[in-house]
Amino acid sequence: MELFARDGYAETTAVAIAERAGVTERTFYRHFGDKREVLFGDGDRLVRLLVDALPNPPEPLGQALRDALSALAADMTPRRERLAQRAALIRAHRELAERELLKGQSWAEALARVLIDRGVGELTAIAQVEVALALFRTAFARWVTGEDDLESLIDQAYAATGLPLTGRPAPA
Structure with a gap:
């Protein structure tokens, strides 16, 4: 939510979310299909x-x-x-x-x-x-x-x- 608020939804990438969470992009995609799923998980x-x-x-x-x-x-x-x-x-x-x-x-x-x-x-x-x-x-x-x-x-x-x-x- 902080990334979305700071950078905007469209500009926030799955990579940025993964980095913020301290996980790899691959780990992110094991848990979420895309960045929308962060909001609907x-x-x-x-x-x-x-x-x-x-x-x-x-x-x-x-x-x-x-x-x-x-x-x-x-x-x-x-x-x-x-x-x-x-x-x-x-x-x-x-x-x-x-x-x-x-x-x-x-x-x-x-x-x-x-x-x-x-x-x-x-x-x-x-x-x-x-x-x-x-x-x-x-x-x-x-x-x-x-x-x-x-x-x-x-x-x-x-x-x-x-x-x-x-x-x-x-x-x-």
């Missing part, structure tokens, strides 16, 4: 964290997904400064923004697959996951700019929709 860990946080059975579904988002928020909170720098870098570079969208899609697919395997209908699982992750992205975007705490922003995003946490329609 923990994607698999975060998917596991989300999936592991889902209760089994996932009932009520809305609360199960909210619990998974709480686990994600707890994991991210100590890394706020680094994540804010990362988010600014991603916003500034289209190819990184595209990669971020793909990461979000992998989260959605993994969560929906687990829910379907646990007996949730396909349409329900996909729709609920997409809504939960959209609310998370909304909260995260505000959080990295310095607003509030992430958990509170997730609650605010949910409240702004008027959607119940239970995944069932609110009583009339």
